[in-house]
Amino acid sequence: MTETPLGLSQTPACARALPPLRVAVAGLGAVGLKIVEALDEGLDGCVLTAVSARDKVAAADRLSALTHPVPVVDIGELEPLADLVVECAPAALLPAIVEPFLRAGKTAVVLSSGALLANEGLVATARAHGGQIVVPTGALLGLDAVTAAAEGEIRAVRMVTRKPVRGLVGAPYLVENGIAIEDITDPLRIFHGTPREAAVGFPANLNVAVALSLAGIGPDRTTLEIWADPALERNTHRIEVEADSAIFTMAIENIPTDNPKTGRITALSVLAYLRKLRAPLRVGS
Ligand SMILES: NC(=O)C1=CN([C@@H]2O[C@H](COP(=O)(O)OP(=O)(O)OC[C@H]3O[C@@H](n4cnc5c(N)ncnc54)[C@H](OP(=O)(O)O)[C@@H]3O)[C@@H](O)[C@H]2O)C=CC1
Ligand SMILES: O=C([O-])CC(=O)C(=O)O
Incomplete structure (x- = not known):
C-alpha cells in the first residue's frame, strides 16, 4: 500500500x-x-x-x-x-x-x-x-450548505444578481416591459421578485436562482433582485440565508464564457x- x-x-x-x-x-x-x-x-x-x-x-x-x-x-x-x-x-x-x-x-x-x-x-x-x-x-456556490440548512428550518433566502448589460439584453422580461438597458451608464435594478417569476422573464439568465430555490425554501419564498451594471465584467451573485442552524452569506463573481450569459464555472x-x-x-x- x-x-x-x-x-x-x-x-x-x-x-x-x-x-x-x-x-x-x-x-x-x-x-x-x-x-x-x-x-x-x-x-x-x-x-x-x-x-x-x-x-x-x-x-x-x-x-x-x-x-x-x-x-x-x-x-x-x-x-x-x-x-x-x-x-x-x-x-x-x-x-x-x-x-x-x-x-x-x-x-x-x-x-x-x-x-x-x-x-x-x-x-x-x-x-x-x-x-x-x-x-x-x-454557476452558483454553496448548495450543499443550503440543502443542509433545509433539513432544519430556513427563515429566509435572498439573492441579488448583478450582470453586465450584455449578459441580460434580449431577456423576455425586458422586452415585454419595454426596459432598455443597452445605453445605461449607472447600475439599474431591473427586477425584484421570485425565482418562479424570473424563470419566465429570464429563461437563459437566472437558472441559478431556481437552483438555489429548489435547494432551500422553494421558488415562491426565495427573493431575487436583478441588476444590470454597465461597469461589470463578471456575473455576480450574492446570497443570504437565515436558518435555525446557521446564518450565512455567499458571493461569487463568474468569469463569462464565450456566451456572456454563462459563467466558466x-x-x-x-x-x-x-x-x-x-x-x-x-x-x-
Ligand atoms: N444552472 C446553471 O448554473 C447554468 C445554466 N445555464 C443554462 O445551461 C444551458 C446551456 O448553456 P450554454 O452552454 O451557455 O448555452 P449555449 O447557447 O452556449 O449552448 C446551447 C447549445 O444547444 C444547442 N442546441 C440548440 N438546439 C438544439 C437541439 N435541437 N439539439 C441539440 N442541441 C441544440 C445550441 O446549438 P446552436 O448554437 O447551433 O443553436 C447550442 O450549441 C442554457 O439553458 C443556460 O441557460 C447556463 C449557465 C449556468
Ligand atoms: O443562471 C444562469 O443561467 C447563468 C448565470 O447566472 C451565471 O453563469 O452566472
Missing part, C-alpha cells in the same frame, strides 16, 4: 470496479463543448458515448479534435446510448432531452434548471421509473459532479 497526501492508504485497484458510466451531452454550446472536451481527455469513471447538436455539420467541425469520436445524434436518440445525460441546451428542449432518460430509470443532469418549474411532471416521472434529476451547483461544476460518482473519496454533498 502507498500513502497519499491525505495519509489514507491507497489500496490496489478493486477487482470488482464498476464499468465506466456512459455519458451523453445534449447541446454543444459554452457548457456542453467544455464537458465533451474534458470527457474526451479522460475523466475517471466516465466515458463519453454520444452528443446531440442542432446543426450536425457544425458539430462535426467542433468535435474534429476529439481523440475518441462519438456519434452526433438527435436528442430523441440519445437514451439508448448512455446511462446519464447532461442537458445543456436551450431551456425549451429540457423535457425532450430529459424524459427518455427518466423513463428508463436513468439520470439527467439539468443545467436549464429554470425550465424545471414549467415541467414539474418530470419529477413524478423520475419517481415512477426510478430515474433521477440532478441540478448541479452550476458552470461546466466545471458538472465535471466535479461526474468525477464524484465513481470516486473512492467524495468531498461535499
Whole structure:
C-alpha cells in the first residue's frame, strides 16, 4: 500500500470496479463543448458515448479534435446510448432531452434548471421509473450548505444578481416591459421578485436562482433582485440565508464564457459532479 497526501492508504485497484458510466451531452454550446472536451481527455469513471447538436455539420467541425469520436445524434436518440445525460441546451428542449432518460430509470443532469418549474411532471416521472434529476451547483456556490440548512428550518433566502448589460439584453422580461438597458451608464435594478417569476422573464439568465430555490425554501419564498451594471465584467451573485442552524452569506463573481450569459464555472461544476460518482473519496454533498 502507498500513502497519499491525505495519509489514507491507497489500496490496489478493486477487482470488482464498476464499468465506466456512459455519458451523453445534449447541446454543444459554452457548457456542453467544455464537458465533451474534458470527457474526451479522460475523466475517471466516465466515458463519453454520444452528443446531440442542432446543426450536425457544425458539430462535426467542433468535435474534429476529439481523440475518441462519438456519434452526433438527435436528442430523441440519445437514451439508448448512455446511462446519464447532461442537458445543456436551450431551456425549451429540457423535457425532450430529459424524459427518455427518466423513463428508463436513468439520470439527467439539468443545467436549464429554470425550465424545471414549467415541467414539474418530470419529477413524478423520475419517481415512477426510478430515474433521477440532478441540478448541479452550476454557476452558483454553496448548495450543499443550503440543502443542509433545509433539513432544519430556513427563515429566509435572498439573492441579488448583478450582470453586465450584455449578459441580460434580449431577456423576455425586458422586452415585454419595454426596459432598455443597452445605453445605461449607472447600475439599474431591473427586477425584484421570485425565482418562479424570473424563470419566465429570464429563461437563459437566472437558472441559478431556481437552483438555489429548489435547494432551500422553494421558488415562491426565495427573493431575487436583478441588476444590470454597465461597469461589470463578471456575473455576480450574492446570497443570504437565515436558518435555525446557521446564518450565512455567499458571493461569487463568474468569469463569462464565450456566451456572456454563462459563467466558466458552470461546466466545471458538472465535471466535479461526474468525477464524484465513481470516486473512492467524495468531498461535499
Ligand atoms: N444552472 C446553471 O448554473 C447554468 C445554466 N445555464 C443554462 O445551461 C444551458 C446551456 O448553456 P450554454 O452552454 O451557455 O448555452 P449555449 O447557447 O452556449 O449552448 C446551447 C447549445 O444547444 C444547442 N442546441 C440548440 N438546439 C438544439 C437541439 N435541437 N439539439 C441539440 N442541441 C441544440 C445550441 O446549438 P446552436 O448554437 O447551433 O443553436 C447550442 O450549441 C442554457 O439553458 C443556460 O441557460 C447556463 C449557465 C449556468
Ligand atoms: O443562471 C444562469 O443561467 C447563468 C448565470 O447566472 C451565471 O453563469 O452566472
